[in-house]
Amino acid sequence: MADVTETPELSPRNPAHKIVAVAAGEAHTLALSGDGKVYSWGRGTFGRLGNGSQSDEKFPVPIKWDNDGDLGNEKCPKFVGVAAGAYHSLALAGENVSVPRQLDMLVQLNSPRSLGDDSEGKSKNPLKVCAIEAGGMMSLAIDNLGALWMWGNIPQQRSPDDDTFTLISVPDPVPMFDFYGHTVVKVACGNEHVVALVSAGEKHIGDDLVCYTWGNNNHGQLGLGDTESRSHPQAVAQFSEGSAWRAYDVACGSFHTVVLTLKKQPSDTLASVCWTFGLGENGQLGHGTTQSTSLPEPARALPENAYFVSVDCGLLHTSVVSSAGEVWSWGMEKGLGLCPDVSFSGVDHGDAILPLQFSCNGSNFPDPVEVACGAAHTVLVADDGYKLWSWGRGRSGVLGDGKVSDSYSPTMVLWPPLSEDFSDGLNIESKKPKEGGEKTEVDEKLDSAMEEMKLLQSKLSVMERYVSILHGSLFAKPFEESDIPASLIESDSFDVGKAWQGMLEAADGKELRRLEMFYGNMLDGVKDKIMKRKIQEIVREHLQSSSTTQY
The missing domain is CATH 2.130.10.30 (Regulator of chromosome condensation 1/beta-lactamase-inhibitor protein II)
Known part of the structure; x- marks a missing residue:
């Protein structure tokens, strides 16, 4: 088996x-x-x-x-x-x-x-x-x-x-x-x-x-x-x-x-x-x-x-x-x-x-x-x-x-x-323009589809770049096809928790310390941002209260 x-x-x-x-x-x-x-x-x-x-x-x-x-x-x-x-x-x-x-x-x-x-x-x-x-x-x-x-x-x-x-x-x-x-x-x-x-x-x-x-x-x-x-x-x-x-x-x-x-x-x-x-x-x-x-x-x-x-x-x-x-x-x-x-x-x-x-x-x-x-x-x-x-x-x-x-x-x-x-998957005869060089309705639809596909491919390239940056931050190496989890390749579903656990099990001490540092800094940043937002809300409420009292 x-x-x-x-x-x-x-x-x-x-x-x-x-x-x-x-x-x-x-x-x-x-x-x-x-x-x-x-x-x-x-x-x-x-x-x-x-x-x-x-x-x-x-x-x-x-x-x-x-x-x-x-x-x-x-x-x-x-x-x-x-x-x-x-x-x-x-x-x-x-x-x-x-x-x-x-x-x-x-x-x-x-x-x-x-x-x-x-x-x-x-x-x-x-x-x-x-x-x-x-x-x-x-x-x-x-x-x-x-x-x-x-x-x-x-x-x-x-x-x-x-x-x-x-x-x-x-x-x-x-x-x-x-x-x-x-x-x-x-x-x-x-x-x-x-x-x-x-x-x-x-x-x-x-x-x-x-x-x-x-x-x-x-x-x-x-x-x-x-x-x-x-x-x-x-x-x-x-x-x-x-x-x-x-x-x-x-x-x-x-x-x-x-x-x-x-x-x-x-x-x-x-x-x-x-x-x-x-x-x-x-x-x-x-x-x-x-x-x-x-x-x-x-x-x-x-x-x-x-x-x-x-x-x-x-x-x-x-x-x-x-x-x-x-x-x-x-x-x-x-x-x-x-x-x-x-x-x-x-x-x-x-x-x-x-x-x-x-x-x-x-x-x-x-x-x-x-x-x-x-x-x-x-x-x-x-x-x-x-x-x-x-x-x-x-x-x-x-x-x-x-x-x-x-x-x-x-x-x-x-x-x-x-x-x-x-x-390649289309009927070539249906794409031939009419005599005189005028485009058929099929031609126009094909051109529109091609432009849309090109833009989608461009967006895909941007996403690939973003994933590579994030992956590089976590693992200190560029993202490659071999890094795609097998479960995602085999099916359309993806268990994030299971994949995360498997990654932690496979990681060595150096990789674990890098992950700890990465998420530690991220957590500190979130806590700091939450504290700043709370202070801003308190100040805003105080200003509104003072303004109402003075009025």
Whole structure:
């Protein structure tokens, strides 16, 4: 006979709902799910959400696939990457199509890595993009041979005879020949500068990555020790081939740069160092000052033994997350990046010139994956990709919680979206609009139901947050599904007294003392409040009696 006290197995998570990548633009956010779908929310102007309109979205919605264009009636591909610039978005398709429609020019060109090889095998292989990145108003791509392509407002020299730096608007992808014979592994860009991690040799092996920077350098964001702009890549000495540090991740704000490094082998610890340089007037460098710097310096006040799994920069703030789920931000308005026109008042206002830690209801975030910074908001993927948190400026619904207000602490994003799960159980034919684009009565009812469900999900997220705070106060750890009593999972009824007794029986001495302190303080507070109310009533009665007598 089965043990009735055994906790039943919870339903497994749906891998299709797992977030594998996230990106943030000026006021919009992109998320890539495990089933290869891209979702967007926030400001919709310029069509950056890819939902077929320029309207804002307060909750995540799937992007729409244009099957009437050059690709004919080809089905929406499975996407494998996303990137967001200030006002535009990129999505990288997998094997279903060779390259996204916007990059058709790449199909007609050869990779710079293959130009010197005339072998038949390489010339017949189609060029494919394996990574994408976006900055202010530029876009970048790394192909399958490790070559870098750029388009948009990109840094270039004025002419073959004039090496002066300038920005040139390029509508089609152009290859970077400066890294010919090497492999570009990772790249990031700000408003007008680029940073890339490139192999020292032809292929990336071990600790051989070199950090190169180029573009605008008016605030020292290239990390080269001066403020002179470059039209061609130049290696940063601190992260060059002969240095003691191995760079493994990079990020760019508008005018500042962040590089994550590890000690090169041999090293007995996996501890990261976060280096920053460039514009620092809002504390976004984390150096404890508002001074800019043209040479890399470590951000201060970060733990020495932490391994950082992700880093990103906003317009005027920086965020990093460790493998243990610790999240730090610094820069504009306590690291929130709220920008001057959205600053809040109170004792806590002001820029953070040193890293500040953000928590998940008083604890670390579980199983962190990635952090992304928009111009004035931050998004964190954690819980192994199954949950999203956001904070910062909330205009246009960019936080994904159904609101347009700012949030000064992490709040849950509506994830997974409800629309798909809900519509799967409906008759698809009944939802088709009439000819001419007019909505049927069923469409209108469905839209109304979807909005109501989204609001309910938003309220559920708030309740979940409240429960986690209360649970954390009692047990000093975040609330998890495994903490739900078995009796509540098995039936709709719940015996509070029985559950309380069982919890006390299972608690150790330390937990019991914590409960005693918690309820002791609560009881003292209630007694104190009762006493104050009695005094107020006596005084009020006395005043009323005196007033009547005098009259």
